[in-house]
Amino acid sequence: MRLLEKVFLKSLWVFHLATGSCNNCDIEILDCLTPRHDIERFGMLLTGSIKHADVLMVTGAVNRQCIPRIKRVYEQMPKPRLVVAIGECALSRGVFMQSYNCPMPLDHVIPVDVYIPGCPPRPEAIMAGLLKLIERRKENRAETGRENDSR
Amino acid sequence: MAKTIIPIGPYHPLQEEPEFFILTVEGETVVDIDLRIGYNHRGIEKLCEQQTYDQVTFVVERVCGICSTSHPFAYTQAVEDILSIEAPPRAQYIRTIIAEGERLHSHLLWLGLAGHFLGYNTIFMWAWKLREEILDVMEILSGNRNNYAMFKVGGVLRDIKKEDIPTVQKKVDSIVPTLKKLRSAVMDDPVLHARTKGIGVLSREAAIDYCAVGPTARASGVARDIRKNSPYGVYDQVDWNMVVTENGDVFDKVLVRLGEMFESVKIITACLSQLPEGEIDCHITEVPPGEGIGHIEAPRGECFHYVRSDGTNRPERHKIRAPTFMNLPTFKKTVIGGKIPDTVITLAAIDPCYCCTERMTVQDLKGQKLYTGEDLIRLSQEKTDQIIAEMRR
Amino acid sequence: MTRDEILQQITHRFSEEIIGKYEKSDKRVYFDISVSAIVPMAQFIFKDLRARFNIASAVDGRERMEILYHFTAEDADLVLSLRVILPKSKLEVDSLTPVFTAAHWIEREIHELFGINFKGHPKLERLLLPEDWPEGVHPLRKDYKEWDPGAIRDRGA
Numbered sequence A: 001m002r003l004l005e006k007v008f009l010k011s012l013w014v015f016h017l018a019t020g021s022c023n024n025c026d027i028e029i030l031d032c033l034t035p036r037h038d039i040e041r042f043g044m045l046l047t048g049s050i051k052h053a054d055v056l057m058v059t060g061a062v063n064r065q066c067i068p069r070i071k072r073v074y075e076q077m078p079k080p081r082l083v084v085a086i087g088e089c090a091l092s093r094g095v096f097m098q099s100y101n102c103p104m105p106l107d108h109v110i111p112v113d114v115y116i117p118g119c120p121p122r123p124e125a126i127m128a129g130l131l132k133l134i135e136r137r138k139e140n141r142a143e144t145g146r147e148n149d150s151r
Numbered sequence B: 001m002a003k004t005i006i007p008i009g010p011y012h013p014l015q016e017e018p019e020f021f022i023l024t025v026e027g028e029t030v031v032d033i034d035l036r037i038g039y040n041h042r043g044i045e046k047l048c049e050q051q052t053y054d055q056v057t058f059v060v061e062r063v064c065g066i067c068s069t070s071h072p073f074a075y076t077q078a079v080e081d082i083l084s085i086e087a088p089p090r091a092q093y094i095r096t097i098i099a100e101g102e103r104l105h106s107h108l109l110w111l112g113l114a115g116h117f118l119g120y121n122t123i124f125m126w127a128w129k130l131r132e133e134i135l136d137v138m139e140i141l142s143g144n145r146n147n148y149a150m151f152k153v154g155g156v157l158r159d160i161k162k163e164d165i166p167t168v169q170k171k172v173d174s175i176v177p178t179l180k181k182l183r184s185a186v187m188d189d190p191v192l193h194a195r196t197k198g199i200g201v202l203s204r205e206a207a208i209d210y211c212a213v214g215p216t217a218r219a220s221g222v223a224r225d226i227r228k229n230s231p232y233g234v235y236d237q238v239d240w241n242m243v244v245t246e247n248g249d250v251f252d253k254v255l256v257r258l259g260e261m262f263e264s265v266k267i268i269t270a271c272l273s274q275l276p277e278g279e280i281d282c283h284i285t286e287v288p289p290g291e292g293i294g295h296i297e298a299p300r301g302e303c304f305h306y307v308r309s310d311g312t313n314r315p316e317r318h319k320i321r322a323p324t325f326m327n328l329p330t331f332k333k334t335v336i337g338g339k340i341p342d343t344v345i346t347l348a349a350i351d352p353c354y355c356c357t358e359r360m361t362v363q364d365l366k367g368q369k370l371y372t373g374e375d376l377i378r379l380s381q382e383k384t385d386q387i388i389a390e391m392r393r
Numbered sequence C: 001m002t003r004d005e006i007l008q009q010i011t012h013r014f015s016e017e018i019i020g021k022y023e024k025s026d027k028r029v030y031f032d033i034s035v036s037a038i039v040p041m042a043q044f045i046f047k048d049l050r051a052r053f054n055i056a057s058a059v060d061g062r063e064r065m066e067i068l069y070h071f072t073a074e075d076a077d078l079v080l081s082l083r084v085i086l087p088k089s090k091l092e093v094d095s096l097t098p099v100f101t102a103a104h105w106i107e108r109e110i111h112e113l114f115g116i117n118f119k120g121h122p123k124l125e126r127l128l129l130p131e132d133w134p135e136g137v138h139p140l141r142k143d144y145k146e147w148d149p150g151a152i153r154d155r156g157a
């Protein structure tokens, strides 16, 4: 299982989910793929299907119509799964906090592993966040010695 | 022939208005399309009624990330219409420069994604690499790559420093050779012609009936550009041309946007060299009761704001109309009658949300045929490969 | 056609239906019109004067509702706004969708956000709000109250 974990962290495939965002965060995620930032050098790949994904990147202020869909996407994800919240909207909803159509922040809907603040976060920040996620998972493994947690 | 329903969507992270498309197909041909939007509805119009006039600029900036200049621009125009004032000349120039920078990066973004859908990932990478230069310019001018926070009612918040101008000019000039290369890559490629000519045609009459705006209308021969029709900012003081083409197909929409990028470079260069000295703000203290309308040309078309004031420090009503609201329904005209592999590029041609297409699923109601969004893009890319193979023969 | 010609044609043709006229500036003119006049006037402005339909904005004025229909006459650089005033007791107006397709979506939007009925609209369904939104709650009205007890309105810190 050690090997599996090692392989897992070397090639995280990310799936990107927008839940009522203003697009800037989404564009910055796509920007990570382009030549200047090139996230693929860390083994990360943006995938088009949730069934292939290890990391769920969520942007946006979680609008009412999206809540059931976020849950469904999260359930369809194979384990182990990680969730990253990107942008002020996904963290606390930012300016949309009082909006009638955004009833709750993302971490009340699904559990979140890493929060990347910013409106929008720079591509560098997104990459730094994802690398931290990998680091933290490695440390946790070393401390607890658990091989495979349920999430 | 059996009818097949294709749901597309609902996530559309790249545009202010996400939708859920339901395509009905017969064999290979699309016979009907229905739309369901609302996956991104955040109640911004209500939020604006709860903020002060100065705060609203920052809220409307977050309507759409790509148009984060257009909405504040239209909003400040609307409030200035209530007050019957105009921003000082230097502020007008700065506004125009920022708005054109946004048009450049928005069109490049679109070009890259359109290339991706057609299986030309080289165009995607080139265009997005070029876009980074523009984002650098925006960062020098405003301090942020997106969401510039430059606008305020009666002026702008930040001045352009004299020592920045040469750097900005150099960066803007540096994209022109690559842009030319991209343009010739699109114009001279027989495969791209085969994939985009005569596809997704929006006739002139339909464009008028649907009240299409922006490049979508201009590609169909409707010469409609707020920058020319009702000049705001300093568009009447610099020299530029409106790009209009006749055919209304995907190819023409590409042409219009490519042409506009060169015009934008021209406008920015002229503005930077003519930039007058003076105030950048006219210090407004209160907004009297009344109503005002502001409309400007965003990268995707006309962006329209209506503001009603009742004399307090908050707007009583703020109506926002983004350009895609008018352009999206034209799908009914352009997609129906087309083939499935062409749907992706036709949907992308008006510059709507792209990631929607990454989340498409095709389901055969009776059979077990199941396509995902990737499959549809693959279908589109395979068709390109086929055409290439045929041309080689 | 120049600005004055357009205004003159409208006032001449619809002298009875126009209740009030307000010229805010060279580029902005507002007409208050009677509710029944909206279809013929919009048709005239769109078809004969060849103006473009921008959008309609509804306003909740507490005692009454207003709908403003904005048109742009491109050559004359003029934005015309037709205002109809609806009493709160009878929120109903004729649909413009049969005249031009561009009105289809905005009428659906106003219908769900303000609860105004558009007579003759081919498909007056939800456009923006989710399926589980309660019937009869219109968020853009001034008297809108939070209806969802589960909503969280703090930063969650």
Ligand code: SF4
Pocket: A021, A022, A023, A024, A025, A026, A059, A060, A061, A086, A087, A088, A089, A090, A094, A118, A119, A120, A121, B062, B065, B147
């Ligand atoms: S965090 Fe900011 S940039 Fe990101 S989606 Fe929200 S409003 Fe847009």
